[in-house]
Amino acid sequence: xxxxxxxxxxxxxxxxxxxxxxxxxxxxxxxxxxxxxxxxxxxxxxxxxxxxxxxxxxxxxxxxxxxxxxxxxxxxxxxxxxxxxxxxxxxxxxxxxxxxxxxxxxxxxxxxxxxxxxxxxxxxxxxxxxxxxxxxxxxxxxxxxxxxxxxxxxxxxxxxxxxxxxxxxxxxxxxxxxxxxxxxxxxxxxxxxxxxxxxxxxxxxxxxxxxxxxxxxxxxxxxxxxxxxxxxxxxxxxxxxxxxxxxxxxxxxxxxxxxxxxxxxxxxxxxxxxxxxxxxxxxxxxxxxxxxxxxxxxxxxxxxx
Amino acid sequence: xxxxxxxxxxxxxxxxxxxxxxxxxxxxxxxxxxxxxxxxxxxxxxxxxxxxxxxxxxxxxxxxxxxxxxxxxxxxxxxxxxxxxxxxxxxxxxxxxxxxxxxxxxxxxxxxxxxxxxxxxxxxxxxxxxxxxxxxxxxxxxxxxxxxxxxxxxxxxxxxxxxxxxxxxxxxxxxxxxxxxxxxxxxxxxxxxxxxxxxxxxxxxxxxxxxxxxxxxxxxxxxxxxxxxxxxxxxxxxxxxxxxxxxxxxxxxxxxxxxxxxxxxxxxxxxxxxxxxxxxxxxxxxxxxxxxxxxxxxxxxxxxxxxxxxxxxxxxxxxxxxxxxxxxxxxxxxxxxxxxxxxxxxxxxxxxxxxxxxxxxxxxxxxxxxxxxxxxxxxxxxxxxxxxxxxxxxxxxxxxxxxxxxxxxxxxxx
Amino acid sequence: xxxxxxxxxxxxxxxxxxxxxxxxxxxxxxxxxxxxxxxxxxxxxxxxxxxxxxxxxxxxxxxxxxxxxxxxxxxxxxxxxxxxxxxxxxxxxxxxxxxxxxxxxxxxxxxxxxxxxxxxxxxxxxxxxxxxxxxxxxxxxxxxxxxxxxxxxxxxxxxxxxxxxxxxxxxxxxxxxxxxxxxxxxxxxxxxxxxxxxxxxxxxxxxxxxxxxxxxxxxxxxxxxxxxxxxxxxxxxxxxxxxxxxxxxxxxxxxxxxxxxxxxxxxxxxxxxxx
Numbered sequence: 001x002x003x004x005x006x007x008x009x010x011x012x013x014x015x016x017x018x019x020x021x022x023x024x025x026x027x028x029x030x031x032x033x034x035x036x037x038x039x040x041x042x043x044x045x046x047x048x049x050x051x052x053x054x055x056x057x058x059x060x061x062x063x064x065x066x067x068x069x070x071x072x073x074x075x076x077x078x079x080x081x082x083x084x085x086x087x088x089x090x091x092x093x094x095x096x097x098x099x100x101x102x103x104x105x106x107x108x109x110x111x112x113x114x115x116x117x118x119x120x121x122x123x124x125x126x127x128x129x130x131x132x133x134x135x136x137x138x139x140x141x142x143x144x145x146x147x148x149x150x151x152x153x154x155x156x157x158x159x160x161x162x163x164x165x166x167x168x169x170x171x172x173x174x175x176x177x178x179x180x181x182x183x184x185x186x187x188x189x190x191x192x193x194x195x196x197x198x199x200x201x202x203x204x205x206x207x208x209x210x211x212x213x214x215x216x217x218x219x220x221x222x223x224x225x226x227x228x229x230x231x232x233x234x235x236x237x238x239x240x241x242x243x244x245x246x247x248x249x250x251x252x253x254x255x256x257x258x259x260x261x262x263x264x265x266x267x268x269x270x271x272x273x274x275x276x277x278x279x280x281x282x283x284x285x286x287x288x289x290x291x292x293x294x295x296x297x298x299x300x301x302x303x304x305x
Numbered sequence: 306x307x308x309x310x311x312x313x314x315x316x317x318x319x320x321x322x323x324x325x326x327x328x329x330x331x332x333x334x335x336x337x338x339x340x341x342x343x344x345x346x347x348x349x350x351x352x353x354x355x356x357x358x359x360x361x362x363x364x365x366x367x368x369x370x371x372x373x374x375x376x377x378x379x380x381x382x383x384x385x386x387x388x389x390x391x392x393x394x395x396x397x398x399x400x401x402x403x404x405x406x407x408x409x410x411x412x413x414x415x416x417x418x419x420x421x422x423x424x425x426x427x428x429x430x431x432x433x434x435x436x437x438x439x440x441x442x443x444x445x446x447x448x449x450x451x452x453x454x455x456x457x458x459x460x461x462x463x464x465x466x467x468x469x470x471x472x473x474x475x476x477x478x479x480x481x482x483x484x485x486x487x488x489x490x491x492x493x494x495x496x497x498x499x500x501x502x503x504x505x506x507x508x509x510x511x512x513x514x515x516x517x518x519x520x521x522x523x524x525x526x527x528x529x530x531x532x533x534x535x536x537x538x539x540x541x542x543x544x545x546x547x548x549x550x551x552x553x554x555x556x557x558x559x560x561x562x563x564x565x566x567x568x569x570x571x572x573x574x575x576x577x578x579x580x581x582x583x584x585x586x587x588x589x590x591x592x593x594x595x596x597x598x599x600x601x602x603x604x605x606x607x608x609x610x611x612x613x614x615x616x617x618x619x620x621x622x623x624x625x626x627x628x629x630x631x632x633x634x635x636x637x638x639x640x641x642x643x644x645x646x647x648x649x650x651x652x653x654x655x656x657x658x659x660x661x662x663x664x665x666x667x668x669x670x671x672x673x674x675x676x677x678x679x680x681x682x683x684x685x686x687x688x689x690x691x692x693x694x695x696x697x698x699x700x701x702x703x704x705x706x707x708x709x710x711x712x713x714x715x716x717x718x719x
Numbered sequence: 720x721x722x723x724x725x726x727x728x729x730x731x732x733x734x735x736x737x738x739x740x741x742x743x744x745x746x747x748x749x750x751x752x753x754x755x756x757x758x759x760x761x762x763x764x765x766x767x768x769x770x771x772x773x774x775x776x777x778x779x780x781x782x783x784x785x786x787x788x789x790x791x792x793x794x795x796x797x798x799x800x801x802x803x804x805x806x807x808x809x810x811x812x813x814x815x816x817x818x819x820x821x822x823x824x825x826x827x828x829x830x831x832x833x834x835x836x837x838x839x840x841x842x843x844x845x846x847x848x849x850x851x852x853x854x855x856x857x858x859x860x861x862x863x864x865x866x867x868x869x870x871x872x873x874x875x876x877x878x879x880x881x882x883x884x885x886x887x888x889x890x891x892x893x894x895x896x897x898x899x900x901x902x903x904x905x906x907x908x909x910x911x912x913x914x915x916x917x918x919x920x921x922x923x924x925x926x927x928x929x930x931x932x933x934x935x936x937x938x939x940x941x942x943x944x945x946x947x948x949x950x951x952x953x954x955x956x957x958x959x960x961x962x963x964x965x966x967x968x969x970x971x972x973x974x975x976x977x978x979x980x981x982x983x984x985x986x987x988x989x990x991x992x993x994x
Contacts (some may be wrong), residue, residue, distance in 0.1 A: 022897035025821035030811035044844035119739035144490025
């Protein structure tokens, strides 16, 4: 994450005290919500992870690290983690490059621009119950339009959601389609905040579009890009609804079993809330590590005003 | 303007948080059924509320089975549980908490406990003891598409009895009965894999689980179970059943691309209403002896004090009466749990006008259930998973079943 | 020069037409499905055009569930939540990017890590806390736990940091306190960001299902996503009524989107002034 927390503002002692006072007031509501809605539940989750808390029976005994050991020794956990990382990498690439590419196109002054924009945002707005129904039809191996299309082009039909080789990719395609609108809007907002005058000046100087993009737009977009990357990583590790709605039983041979599906499975399907809590904490640590890595890596690309 | 909105919102929020509670024998009832079933259940609650003066009912739809289980579980911990709930796997929330209140009440003479099918009682037990009242009960039913069988020249006057006989029929239906011209045409499929598999296991003499007192152990990896799994594999190997597409099975059946479908008996009432659907039903084929596994929901009583519990029991008795339960079943596609229910005129009419009802009701005589136990949800999940593995030829039936038993044992050992 | 631009715009338009079609078709399908008859819905492969356009599905929605009540609840809750969330986030983002105070970095890390826990995990502990506080079946209980502000705060931080500090310093020299700086400098200069953040916040709150389900029992307190579930039976065979309800349910989101779109256009003129 690339928010510049460095000290590059002028301040005297008096101003510093004013700043602190203002900061406390401005930050207090945020801090309060974080404590009540995050810290307290998290504390309960930590407590739960050391017990054999069950959803159905009244079992409430302290069991030490047994849940953590079980999860770390569970093949299904590692499979879920592997699937999640695969999902994250592919979706991250699309969230950044594809979304940015389309945002650049939508930024141009072409006619019907507003219609194109809302069309790209539509998948985000359409309830997932509706969009999943139609994608499930699209993916039908027998009569779905995608396979009809492949047949027309003389290519072999695919099993899409019904083969362990293609199920996860099919889910990813659906997710990409569904989430693209979000990131397009973010990139559009970022592009809007680049002063038109910079670009005009560069054009007058004879710069090509490619140069304008790499030398002006991309660097000035870096706060938004960092944000998109960070949120993409976090949301990909947390993905659940899209996967669950396309493959309700974790897909063929559990090929679409991802981290939160695993947690939900432990906590609710199997009723082992203690174990679910433990796996949630492990996920927490994993996401923490990845975002710290991104922060360290991102520090190399500083944004300049 | 913005400030006004903020003040207004804050006031409203404060006010809402201080809503007063009322004071009368109030029964909170949650139910896990929506759509027509929800409407029918709600109607009965409203009627009871109107006819009793000392009791008011506060009812609420609590989401589907899974969401209701979550809500009930959270509510029990936080002491905000309802008094009565219509939910799946209810005994897991009463029996597991040593709450056998219902067991003490069922001997009320006006309840007529022996009028309820014995197999159905097993569906409401934990540790062998009754702790719920069976209510929205269903069995798997073998449906067929009349038009397809007609084209294939198959008559259902003498339906196949064993699975081997059925296999031949399904094969013929698929080969000769294609009415849609689509290449995606199949002979047989099933919507709920674990449910049918358990049915087949029991038919073949496999008890699925062993019970030693409070301990449960998996028993689905012996020779008989392997036989069943091998037959299942034959259906997919010979392309009579599509691999891993059970989620689409019902859609295919409705659009005329599937000859035979095993689905819940709840479909009977829905499909019977539509005259354009040419479907029929036959008794479930069997291996060694005919039987079908039960599914559905039950009524449980939570309730904090004795007075509330007694009031709740009265409500449950009302809901489970011959007239109410039978008419609820006929409206929603669940089955009548009382033998006397079948003597009621509306039941007789349903049977005589629609053959699918007759088949579904008859199956109650051969229905069975194992007692609820903590890991039964996990068991269903594991069974579905290894059937997927067997269908895709990743492992042979013996290895897959042994692996499944080991996994379930690990869960039970905790 | 103009000819080159012209050609590029044609290429862009063609591509965008194709990608818009890909993105837009489920909306069209949902729209058409809202008018279908039950028979249409059974056909598999699904039909696109309804055999007869009928409005009965829409009447059915109002008949089957207290749609208006759910709608009103959802609007009230989502609007209040969005307003509160953006207020909290904007203030926090301002402090975190423009003000010096001890523990700033720690707060940022703490806030960011609040996003690492999925809702299914915090749901039960939060419910235990909320029911202990007596918030079951109350608007407070519906509103407050939705105020997870980390996402919008970090989003606004990304935009606030592009606001030049010279503007702030100039205002301070003129004698503005930090609160006025916030209201007069930061907010007006980040309309796009705030519009975007509001849209995302609104969308999240509008669609929230699990939490409202678990914190309410009384049907009068419930929201639209729960109402939509009331219409679903075990199989989704009869989804034409569901589609009609879903269609009506997305109208507020589209309205918020339109409002946000206006901010995009406005900010072009504002950024021109910045330099």
